[in-house]
Amino acid sequence: MxxxxxxxxxxxxxxxxxxxxxxxxxxxxxxxxxxxxxxxxxxxxxxxxxxxxxxxxxxxxxxxxxxxxxxxxxxxxxxxxxxxxxxxxxxxxxxxxxxxxxxxxxxxxxxxxxxxxxxxxxxxxxxxxLDPDVTRRLVGRYAARIRPVGGPAGNLPLTPRETEVLRLVADGLSNGEIAAALVISPETVKTFVSRILTKLDLRDRVQAVVFAYRHGLVT
Structure with a gap:
């Protein structure tokens, strides 16, 4: 066990x-x-x-x-x-x-x-x-606080697809919802999320949401 x-x-x-x-x-x-x-x-x-x-x-x-x-x-x-x-x-x-x-x-x-x-x-x-509805309400309310510290999104070490996935994560979508939106499998989404966290040195999806707002990927 x-x-x-x-x-x-x-x-x-x-x-x-x-x-x-x-x-x-x-x-x-x-x-x-x-x-x-x-x-x-x-x-x-x-x-x-x-x-x-x-x-x-x-x-x-x-x-x-x-x-x-x-x-x-x-x-x-x-x-x-x-x-x-x-x-x-x-x-x-x-x-x-x-x-x-x-x-x-x-x-x-x-x-x-x-x-x-x-x-x-x-x-x-x-x-x-963190419930997706809570994520959207929370980060939307505090976006003004957390956005200014980051640099331009164009400097991020992400591929266009990874950036797209990050935006959807920041919108509070689950892996299944992201998969449906991008017409890919949930397993592929999980792989993308893992790569994003590794490349940006983030611990989890919550930090990814905050990171996306800090860098102006979500409005």
Whole structure:
């Protein structure tokens, strides 16, 4: 059997932590690596137990979940950890800040258990978890903030087809939707996305979306 995905749970409410831990530990392919109630403890514990995924609340004491995420998964971190932000706050500002800090996904606490488990597995596999509608609304709202830092699109090390795929990713389309739009197979789309991430040194689709807006590929 393959090694279970190790999950660190950070939430300041003991009852929420216990509930999440119970859901995770009931899965044969997942295990709880640790639990904590504040952001500072999450950073310290993650460095000790080396989880595959951190399930992180946003509003937690000592250090909030955004800053903790930045220290665990942000740019320049030597051994980044995948972070899935789970919160009661359905605010674009939190989503934007969490993803900018390095989070790989975002879920609300009222999501059903199967969606949480899907989110953990998705993030653990190196993919991003963000609903396409949320992507479009979020990046559209904050495009003015994130676009100015990049250079002209013509200087990107991408082929015309890869650039086209990147634009569609930034529009929030899934691999299946991109495949239908370009009349190619989903497997081919997956290959294109992998090449794009490698060439641009990006971690996942979320970073690809932000990159596309920074370089003016999407308006």
């Amino acid at each position: 393959s090694t279970p995905v190790r999950v660190l749970i950070c939430d300041d409410q003991a009852m929420i932590r216990a509930g999440l831990a119970t859901i995770v530990d009931a899965q044969p392919d997942l295990e709880v690596a640790g639990e904590c109630g504040d952001g500072r403890a999450a950073v310290d514990l993650a460095r000790e137990v080396r989880p595959d995924v951190v399930v992180m609340d946003v509003r937690i004491p000592v250090m909030d979940g955004i800053e903790a995420t930045r220290l665990l998964a942000g740019a320049g971190v030597e051994h980044p950890v995948k972070v899935l932000v789970v919160t009661t706050f359905n605010l674009d500002e939190y989503v934007y800040e969490a993803l900018r800090a390095g989070a790989s996904g975002f879920l609300l606490k009222d999501a059903p258990p199967d969606r949480l488990l899907h989110g953990i597995r998705t993030v653990a596999q190196g993919a991003a978890l």
